Every structure is written in structure tokens, then in C-alpha cells.
Amino acid sequence: MKVVPNGILTVDVEDISCANFPLQAEYTPEEKNIEKGVKEILALLASTQSRATFFILGEIAKKKPALVKEIVKSKNKVASHGMTHRLVYQIGSKEFRREIQDSRKLLEDISGERVIGYRAPSWSIDENSLWALDILQEEGFLYDSSIFPVKNFLYGIDNFPPYPHQIGKLWEIPPSTLPFPRKRLPIGGGAYFRFFPAFLISQGLKWLSRRKIPLVLYFHTWEILPPEKLPAYSLFHQLIVTHNLSCLKNKVDRILEMGKFFSIEEYLDA
Numbered sequence: 176m177k178v179v180p181n182g183i184l185t186v187d188v189e190d191i192s193c194a195n196f197p198l199q200a201e202y203t204p205e206e207k208n209i210e211k212g213v214k215e216i217l218a219l220l221a222s223t224q225s226r227a228t229f230f231i232l233g234e235i236a237k238k239k240p241a242l243v244k245e246i247v248k249s250k251n252k253v254a255s256h257g258m259t260h261r262l263v264y265q266i267g268s269k270e271f272r273r274e275i276q277d278s279r280k281l282l283e284d285i286s287g288e289r290v291i292g293y294r295a296p297s298w299s300i301d302e303n304s305l306w307a308l309d310i311l312q313e314e315g316f317l318y319d320s321s322i323f324p325v326k327n328f329l330y331g332i333d334n335f336p337p338y339p340h341q342i343g344k345l346w347e348i349p350p351s352t353l354p355f356p357r358k359r360l361p362i363g364g365g366a367y368f369r370f371f372p373a374f375l376i377s378q379g380l381k382w383l384s385r386r387k388i389p390l391v392l393y394f395h396t397w398e399i400l401p402p403e404k405l406p407a408y409s410l411f412h413q414l415i416v417t418h419n420l421s422c423l424k425n426k427v428d429r430i431l432e433m434g435k436f437f438s439i440e441e442y443l444d445a
């Protein structure tokens with residue numbers, strides 16, 4: 176039974192070393208792996224008649240323009256993930272404006288399509304960097320997907336509306352959470368996807384779907400196809416970035432079987 180009528184699927188295209196945690200040893204990104212990961216995701220989307228928005232880091236788009244073209248050719252959408260994966264609350268407003276201008280121009284030049292959306296590196300629009308939403312509007316972006324509606328040590332805003340909504344003219348598309356009495360439970364992707372069993376995630380998604388709450392899911396290319404050599408992080412950071420990496424692909428397969436998923440652009444059009 177198809178129980179996910181309007182799920183939104185998003186993919187962050189970047190290397191695993193983008194996680195904004197200090198590396199304990201030198202690490203060379205396996206760029207071929209990013210390419211393979213995107214192709215695998217495109218094949219998965221085609222086989223399930225789903226589509227997604229790909230938030231592509233500018234540094235990757237610059238090196239792999241053919242990949243951007245392939246995503247667009249397959250009727251999926253591309254959006255900005257900034258140029259460099261530096262955190263918004265660290266770079267300040269001037270650098271932020273330059274990052275979104277440069278990355279959008281790059282993606283538009285390569286794809287020939289208008290880019291209307293943005294996702295901050297590591298969900299780094301929080302209560303100290305909400306000025307970024309004004310800049311996105313000034314620069315003509317139509318949506319943002321950068322605010323995690325649960326606070327943790329790195330990002331997030333507790334009590335932020337946990338479903339797609341408008342702030343002025345800008346749509347905000349936060350990842351899915353389940354309402355729990357003390358703290359919301361994030362089930363929309365990333366490390367949470369890898370920590371929680373597939374059964375809990377699919378039950379949670381069904382629960383939201385039955386209440387007509389739009390699902391917003393996300394994962395990274397490196398979670399679908401991990402690099403052969405993993406970067407060296409501290410034990411704690413390793414747990415967040417690489418725990419259960421090998422099981423994510425199967426979970427995504429199962430979730431895509433639940434129903435049809437759309438890009439953010441298709442969702443907003445509808």
C-alpha cells in the first residue's frame with residue numbers, strides 16, 4: 176500500500192570529509208566515488224519513479240559539471256549547497272552572500288536552469304544566523320532548507336515549525352521529525368537514519384503521512400556509496416559520520432518503496 180502521498184526527497188552532493196569535524200589525519204577525497212554515488216541514486220530514483228532535489232556543493236559542481244547536467248537531464252533538480260561547506264554562522268553575512276551568489280551562478284551556467292533553492296552546510300542557519308534568510312530573499316531564492324527543527328551541539332532551533340512553511344516570501348523546508356513530549360525525534364535522514372532501525376523510520380513516516388504532514392527526507396551521496404578509505408575522525412565524530420554507513424542504502428531502498436517522492440521544486444509547484 177502506498178502511504179506516502181507527498182514525500183520530498185533531498186540529496187546533498189559532497190565528500191564525506193565535508194562533515195565540519197576536525198580530521199585526525201590527512202585525507203584525500205575520493206571524487207570518483209561522489210560521481211558513482213550520484214549515478215546510483217539517479218538509477219534508484221528512475222526505478223521507483225521518484226525525483227529529488229540535489230544540493231550540490233559548488234566545489235564539486237566546478238570539478239564535475241557533467242554530473243550536474245546528468246542530474247538535470249534525468250528530470251531531477253539542482254540547488255545550492257554553497258561553494259565551500261563553511262558554516263553560515265561562522266562566515267558572516269558578506270561571505271554568505273558571496274557563497275550563494277557564486278554557487279547559484281555556477282549551477283545555472285552549467286545546468287541552463289534557474290536555481291531557486293539553498294541548503295546551508297551542516298544545517299548552519301540557526302538562531303544566531305537567521306539574517307541569512309533575509310539575504311536569501313534579497314538574492315531572489317524562493318526556498319531554503321537549512322534549519323533543523325531540533326537543537327544539538329552543532330546546529331538546530333528547538334520549537335522551530337517542523338514542516339514546510341513560509342517566512343515572508345521564502346519557503347522553509349525543514350527535515351522531518353516526530354513529535355515527542357520533551358524533544359522532537361529527527362527521522363528525516365543523516366546520522367538519525369543510520370542510528371534508528373528501518374522499521375521505526377518507516378512507521379514514523381507513515382504516522383506523519385497519515386496526518387498529512389509533508390515528509391522531508393535527506394541523505395548524502397557518501398552515505399549511499401561510502402568511500403573505500405574513511406577519513407579519520409575522533410571516536411565521537413566517527414560515531415556520527417560513519418556509524419552504520421553500510422546499512423543506509425537498504426533503508427533508502429525500503430523508504431522509496433513506500434510511495435512516490437518529489438523534488439522540493441515539484442512540491443512547491445503543486
Ligand SMILES: [Zn+2]
Pocket residue numbers: 187189193256260295296297
Ligand atoms: Zn553538506
